[in-house]
Amino acid sequence: MDAKAIRQMFPILDQEINGHPLVYLDSSATSQKPIPVIEAVDNYYRQNNANVHRGVHTLGSRATDQYEGAREKVRRFINASSTAEVIFTRGTTTAINTVASSFGRANVKAGDEIVITQTEHHSNIIPWQQVAKVTGATLKFIPLQEDGSITLEDARNTITPNTKVVAIAHVSNVLGTIHPIKEIAKIAHDNGAVILVDGAQGAPHMKVDVQDLDCDFYAFSGHKMCAPTGIGVLYGKKQLLEEMEPIEFGGEMIDFVNLYDSTWKELPWKFEGGTPIIAGAVGLGAAIDFLNEIGMDTIHEHEKKLAVYVMERIRTIDGINVYGPENRASLVTFNLDDVHPHDVATALDSYGIAVRAGHHCCQPLMKWLNVAATARASFYMYNTEEDVDQLVDGLLKTKEFFGNVF
Template identity: 80%
Template sequence: MDVKALREQFPILNQEVNGHPLVYLDSSATSQKPVSVIEAVNEYYRQDNSNVHRGVHTLGTRATEKYEGAREKVRRFINAGSTAEVIFTRGTTTSINTVAYSYARTNLNAGDEIVLTPMEHHSNIIPWQQAAKATGATLKYVPLQSDGTFTLDDIRETITDKTKVVAVTHVSNVLGTVNPIKEVAKIAHENGAVIVVDGAQGAPHMKIDVNDLDCDFYAFSGHKMCAPTGIGVLYGKRELLEEMEPVEFGGEMIDFVNLYDSTWKELPWKFEGGTPIIAGAIGLGAAIDFLSDVGLDNITAHEKKIADYAMAQLRSIDGITIYGPEERAALVTFNLNDVHPHDTATALDSEGIAVRAGHHCAQPLMRWLDVTATARASFYLYNTEEDIDRLVDGLLKTKEFFGDVF
């Protein structure tokens, strides 16, 4: 994998920020886009712009073919059994909310349990809080080990025959913890529960096989995997999606409309009310082509190399605290001495280095870590060891500056 050649496919990386070459270390928030994705979206708007499914004219036909072609690309990318199991949404948040609203509110009752972990993104906590309030179900949390992981014994002790939903992230956006989804799914199913996986940080970085994982629902966002913003996917097992009611009603998702009642289209379209995110879906299809050409195994191996190098180099800095397990995905979350992470991020930005600072939409996890916020450097296929060297140099300058101030 020629990373330097790959970087040339990302025009945004070829710029200076504050007088320094840009080092982009915020891909967990959103990834950058290659030329092929930018051109695919541009081509749709320049040549094919039309609504889908509704028209028989040439532009409508071409747009529909590209839109539904993107759905087939997603199906292959995650090894779903059918395109009927691939729902286009606005992103991971919308996907999880769809399950929490449509599936959970119909199937949960007072006394049932929803099992989460403290490492979840807010998007995989708040929808379940609302579902619990609406149904009388109870929220339970799997305890975490000191390094920010959980054991399968932790899972077995938390999930009971009262558990109806297990909602867990594939990869923590703060700790970098990679959770054993296949094993958790087995335990959930043994207890009669369904498992909902937040794959926002999983799908961009590793091969996903929803059949092998045996997850009931898997949600992810395009913008974290080289696609445009505003497009995402909800995978669901067909038998579950068939039983679920739509959560948005209007055009496109209907079959017949009468004055006092209506019927819905078949899957997947009954969940895609209104004009869909056509350009976004086409861009997602182009991103999948790009990632598939590079090879997900190559991306995973490269990211592990970068993450290992980053951990080793950051540990050489006195006064730095790194959060999360030794074995991790492609990110490092840290704090530097008594410097507020927002100050750390601002100082790094002055050197052209983009990192994330804050609670990362994971306030319960921040409380578990006993911090209010952290800084996070996250990596993707276009990052290099030189980027890490720049980060370390920037942190040393930050430490020196704030050491003089205080």
């Protein structure tokens, strides 16, 4: 894969920050957008802007075709069995909250268990905390190994016949851990539980086949996979979605409304009340076309090589602490001795290098790591080994500067 050629498709990367060429290493927070996606959204607003599923005029028909066409692209992208299983949401957070509020509160009761891990993003912790509080269920955590990974043995020991829901990230946004979802799904199902997968860091970086994984729900965001902000997907097995009640009510998700009662549309529209994120869906469809043209396996292999290279290079720096397992996704989370991660990120920005600093919406994991915050560099298809070299050079300069200060 020619990452340098792909980089030319992302206009934002062709700029200088503080007098240095931009090195964007924050794709786990949000990816940049390629020209085809920008043009698709622009064309929608210039040529086809109308509400969907309502008007019979030409613009309305075009908009509806594009919106539902994007749904079919998502279906193929994750290998769902039907477009009825593809719900458009505002993002991963909304998707997880939909499952927690609808499925969770209706099916979990006192004495039941909800199993998650300490590595989860807040968006996959807080909704389940709320379900546990409302229902009286117990929240349980699969133990972590020293490197932050989990074992299938610990998963088997934690998930029991009392477990109703297992909620776990496909990939940790802090440690880069790639969890064995297919195997954990089998353990969950063997105990009569359903499994929800937070795919925010999975779907952008590797091929996802929800039927092969046999997950019951899979949630992901468009903005981390080259699409616009504000659009995401909830995949759910049709039987489960049919049994669930919508959590947002209003226009378009109804079948018939009378004075005292209403009925809902069929899937997937019963979960899409109000005017949907039409331009976002169009952009997501264009992003999927872009990713498919490159190839998800090609992207994954490129990132695996980058992950190995960054681990080799960053460990040459004295006084750096790297968190997470050896086998990881293409991100590295670290701290420099005696330098606050916010200072590290600020110093790197002075060299044009964009990284994330903070608790990464994973405060329980930060507590487990015994740190208040960390710095994180995350990579995507448009990053190169030269970007890694720039990061290491910037860290060495940062270390030298703060060493002289103190």
